[in-house]
Amino acid sequence: DVKVTQSSRYLVKRTGEKVFLECVQDMDHENMFWYRQDPGLGLRLIYFSYDVKMKEKGDIPEGYSVSREKKERFSLILESASTNQTSMYLCASSLGSRAQPQHFGDGTRLSIL
Amino acid sequence: KQEVTQIPAALSVPEGENLVLNCSFTDSAIYNLQWFRQDPGKGLTSLLLIQSSQREQTSGRLNASLDKSSGRSTLYIAASQPGDSATYLCAVGNYGQNFVFGPGTRLSVLP
Numbered sequence: 209d210v211k212v213t214q215s216s217r218y219l220v221k222r223t224g225e226k227v228f229l230e231c232v233q234d235m236d237h238e239n240m241f242w243y244r245q246d247p248g249l250g251l252r253l254i255y256f257s258y259d260v261k262m263k264e265k266g267d268i269p270e271g272y273s274v275s276r277e278k279k280e281r282f283s284l285i286l287e288s289a290s291t292n293q294t295s296m297y298l299c300a301s302s303l304g305s306r307a308q309p310q311h312f313g314d315g316t317r318l319s320i321l
Numbered sequence: 322k323q324e325v326t327q328i329p330a331a332l333s334v335p336e337g338e339n340l341v342l343n344c345s346f347t348d349s350a351i352y353n354l355q356w357f358r359q360d361p362g363k364g365l366t367s368l369l370l371i372q373s374s375q376r377e378q379t380s381g382r383l384n385a386s387l388d389k390s391s392g393r394s395t396l397y398i399a400a401s402q403p404g405d406s407a408t409y410l411c412a413v414g415n416y417g418q419n420f421v422f423g424p425g426t427r428l429s430v431l432p
Contacts, residue, residue, distance in 0.1 A: 243422075248424070251410070251412075253419055309370045310412070312364035312367075315362070315363065
């Protein structure tokens with residue numbers, strides 16, 4: 209079974225802090241994704257990566273950056289956390305170059321105070 | 322830009338009923354469509370994936386159909402159980418690497 213592991217289930221940070229969310233997958237998938245999920249807005253794509261050191265902006269990249277130094281790891285960075293970034297963050301991975309089945313981690317519930 | 326909607330937003334049924342969840346999308350040029358289940362506070366679990374060339378997929382009590390021309394997919398759940406209570410999301414795969422998600426249908430199956 210594919211395993212996508214997010215480093216924290218719950219995280220509380222303060223406004224202005226630099227925040228790192230980590231995601232690791234164990235199935236050698238090329239594609240990795242970061243979403244945020246908010247009530248009434250559903251899942252929105254922040255960034256995705258289709259290869260090591262490659263990244264593409266999703267629908268809502270503002271205030272975020274990403275890093276993919278190794279194939280199995282995809283990091284989401286909040287450069288200067290703000291209260292409107294309080295959300296559930298979900299990481300996913302998939303195989304191949306077309307829309308293949310996505311496998312999700314359990315999510316990180318991030319609160320910015 | 323692809324937009325995905327799901328009706329109803331919430332559904333409550335007694336145990337044992339058969340039910341249908343609906344998913345609509347605006348752009349019929351899709352690569353595939355995936356149905357997920359999400360339990361409260363958890364990530365998404367993939368249920369079924371239908372390729373654009375297929376009409377339906379089945380897994381146990383679940384059956385998903387796809388009508389690309391009309392921009393619709395349905396998820397049929399037979400003989401519902403309390404353990405089926407969750408939010409169900411559909412996601413449309415475009416001709417790229419990512420999916421566009423619907424807002425979900427929150428299902429409650431009452432014992």
